[in-house]
Amino acid sequence: MTKLTLFGSPDAPELYPLRDFLQRSVVQYDWVDATADPTALPAGLRQAYAAGQRVPAIAFPDGQLLLNPTVQEVAQHLGWINKPSRQEYDLSIYGAGPAGLSAAVYAASEGLHTVLIEREAIGGQAGTSSLIENYMGFPEGIAGAELAERARQQARRFGVDILLLREGVKATFYNHRIHVDLASGDQLVARANICATGVEYAKLSLPNETQFFNKGLYYGAGASEAMFCRGKDVFVVGGGNSAGQAASYFAGFARKVYMVIRKGNLAATLSDYLVKRVTTTPNVEILYHATVQELAGHQVLEGIKLANSQDGTTTWHEAGKLFICIGGQPNTDWARETAIIRDPKGYLITGPDLVGRPSFPACWPLVRPPYHLETSVPGSFAAGDVRLNSVKRVASAVGEGAMAVTLVHKYLAEQDKMAG
Ligand SMILES: Cc1cc2nc3c(=O)[nH]c(=O)nc-3n(C[C@H](O)[C@H](O)[C@H](O)COP(=O)(O)OP(=O)(O)OC[C@H]3O[C@@H](n4cnc5c(N)ncnc54)[C@H](O)[C@@H]3O)c2cc1C
Incomplete structure (x- = not known):
């Protein structure tokens, strides 16, 4: 299959499920930030952006453009929605x-x-x-x-x-x-x-958690997000292998990756090869005895408050992305x-x-x-x-x-x- 093209505004919450689905389904796609040059967009999408609708869109190799599609519609268009063949x-x-x-x-x-x-x-x-x-x-x-x-x-x-x-x-x-x-x-x-x-994955159970879902806060650590971590401070909550893997992968893109873990060491929850990896990657920092207490932001997540259970202190951090990989x-x-x-x-x-x-x-x-x-x-x-x-x-x-x-x-x- 030739490549699809995914257009959108980088922080649009509707975009995440689409790129996560494409990435996990190994569908090749080019990403175009539609806010960069709206005049260069395909006609249907250009009109939407001119009218202030910053919706995502997918262009298929057959020339079709789906505006603001659901994952279901994308899968349908790829011919992946089948009916059972037997009673x-x-x-x-x-x-x-x-x-x-x-x-x-x-x-x-x-x-x-x-x-x-x-x-x-x-x-x-x-x-x-x-x-x-x-x-x-x-x-x-x-x-x-x-x-x-x-x-x-x-x-x-x-x-x-x-x-x-x-x-x-x-x-x-x-x-x-x-x-x-x-x-x-x-x-x-x-x-x-x-x-x-x-x-x-379990949720953090913070009062405004749903407000930031897919707007800077994600459950799991989809590899599709890596390119959107460039130059940002990224927080990964959890001390298991999925969190360790995510921290080490995002470190190749982000300015800095913080691993937020409740315990005082990683050895009990993380495989040895990942402990070595995350503790030796220069732009990964492990925040031990730490939990996320509050989330803040307007349209998207902008900051998180961390509490340290050992010394009782709390600190606010600017957070470009927060990935929750717990339980x-x-x-x-x-x-x-x-x-x-x-x-x-x-x-x-x-x-x-x-x-x-x-x-x-x-x-x-x-x-x-x-x-x-x-x-x-x-x-x-x-x-x-x-x-x-x-x-x-x-x-x-x-x-x-x-x-x-x-x-x-x-x-x-x-x-x-x-x-x-
Ligand atoms: C980021 C990450 C990295 C990891 N890295 C490693 C690693 O390096 N090595 C390793 O050994 N393990 C790793 N693991 C753990 C490993 O991936 C899991 O142990 C493994 O995927 C479990 O497989 P599973 O098939 O039991 O369940 P899952 O992988 O959880 O799959 C369950 C599937 O069921 C679907 N489903 C749920 N409910 C329904 C329903 N009602 N109807 C239809 N479908 C449903 C879900 O959508 C999902 O696709 C990692 C896990 C994560 C999250």
């Missing part, structure tokens, strides 16, 4: 991060009619990583989006139906099938399912009204971890115990970060995706035996 699948997989992609590749390559449903972009958290350096087989590292794109192509080659920008919102289990309502209003039916819906909340709302047992934080409990839970005997109908990655509903499996006690690594998510498929085979064989 019923052997396996439905929710979430196209490393776990879901791996499960899809293995399942379809082993002959299962498989559908993969993703509510955002392919790749999940891994797709937002600028460089994954600890995934086996890539000694120089690989951008998360590129790894995910390769997996997507592999899944398509084996015949997986990929339903992009659809979200599973409610599941019901009957007739030995899982019936899932999608936010789009469609329903998907499958004999077995794998939940690989991962986790998403994780599992995406399991869809399981709220099911018999699937979750822990208090919402993680799905599987296999041996279920046995001994007070609510387990009442919801488990079989004589055999649940398989290792099986939830408390037979035939419904979980893989990757969404699972209680998972390892939170690309490799382990990929491994669990593959393993879950083996267990799906066992379950389906059991069902076939019972049926006849």
Whole structure:
């Protein structure tokens, strides 16, 4: 595909979801700051800017210009919005991060009619990583989006139906099938399912946080933002690998990157190679014992107030960008009204971890115990970060995706035996 062109005003909040989606989907695009020379813009957009509408726009290789498009409209125009090709699948997989992609590749390559449903972009958290350096087989590292794109192509080659920008919102289990309502209003039916819906970043819970969302404050650290960090002071909140990676990547663009961490050291939360990287990069500074207390700005985020828990001081800092990479909340709302047992934080409990839970005997109908990655509903499996006690690594998510498929085979064989 030839390149798209993305036009916009750099700080427009509508722009971030578009460039994040394009970056994570490995779509090549040229970026044009539409405020720099409005007279040089394509006609439709020039008129909008002349009328004071500073909307983003995308020009496609076929000559079409979409003014202020949604991500859905862009995906539609790229031909990526498909309908399910079957009434019923052997396996439905929710979430196209490393776990879901791996499960899809293995399942379809082993002959299962498989559908993969993703509510955002392919790749999940891994797709937002600028460089994954600890995934086996890539000694120089690989951008998360590129790894995910390769997996997507592999899944398509084996015949997986990929339903992009659809979200599973409610599941019901009957007739030995899982019936899932999608936010789009469609329903998907499958004999077995794998939940690989991962986790998403927690919020800071500050009063005016939503006001600055996508206007200088971002959840996660999308690699697409790097070029907009040039010459700025950038703050990354969090001490985990995602924060460390982001700090080291943005340091190549920003004037200075501050890592804001609550603890007094990085060793407990950050891989050793990243500790060495961030502590030796001259324009990265680690602010230990620090938390963000207040946000300030007019149209966009301009400053943050940090509190130091050790000496009790607070300080205001000019902040060009604030990336929040803290904690994780599992995406399991869809399981709220099911018999699937979750822990208090919402993680799905599987296999041996279920046995001994007070609510387990009442919801488990079989004589055999649940398989290792099986939830408390037979035939419904979980893989990757969404699972209680998972390892939170690309490799382990990929491994669990593959393993879950083996267990799906066992379950389906059991069902076939019972049926006849
Ligand atoms: C910036 C960053 C850098 C990282 N770097 C590394 C690294 O270098 N090495 C490493 O090993 N690990 C790294 N990690 C961790 C690693 O990416 C995760 O452990 C891994 O992505 C987990 O995979 P997953 O498939 O379980 O879940 P996720 O990657 O979280 O994917 C879940 C997917 O499910 C989708 N989804 C959620 N709810 C629904 C729903 N209801 N319906 C449909 N879809 C849904 C989400 O949109 C998402 O795409 C990094 C993480 C981040 C954020």
